[in-house]
Amino acid sequence: MKLQLALDRLTLEKCLQVLEETKDSIDIIEVGTGVIKEYGMSIVREIRERYPNKVLLADMKTCDAATHETKQALQAGADITTVMAFSDDASIRQALEAAEEMNGEVMLDLLNTPESRVQDLHKLGVELVSLHIGKDQQNTQKLGKKDFDKLKPFPAVKVAVAGGLDAETVTEVIVYNPSILIVGSAITGADNPAEAAKAVKEAMQNE
């Protein structure tokens, strides 16, 4: 199980500072959507240069123009880019084709995606999805069995989980054996991000 650190709502300087502090505990660096909107592909390139050996995900949240956006993220140095699962089949197909051509990966974000869409994703050849409770939903929703149950028709898929997770709540989702745990604010907003990242990593290992 890998730990992905989501860098959201931070300046470039703060992203780099948090990465330096947490690099020993994290496996995957996520450049968050808002950070990409602020700095574009230049921050993806910069983080790629500084951390050549870390897996790098660009949270593009693509929902159209998928060939272009997938290539844009992978050319900047990302290993993985994200596409919204509610996008048209054509967009998902194009993203998967572009990623294959460039030896990259696509993570399909299941935010607000109904169970009925899962079979389509399976048929389209999706291999990696994220079960995601969005920032604005986190006061009223949390990840649970019903989310993982959605994926029963799709047993081979690699699953990432995201949405307000911290060192305590990760233990509630680890039982479902996801491949990737995505943690953002609980680490980046902590007084001591290094300690917070370490605590999440330890909680993952103790399960």
Ligand SMILES: O=C([C@H](O)CO)[C@H](O)[C@H](O)COP(=O)(O)O
């Ligand atoms: O994808 C995310 C969200 O939509 C904001 O762009 C976050 O990266 C993801 O939810 C993880 O962050 P936290 O919820 O703060 O742990």
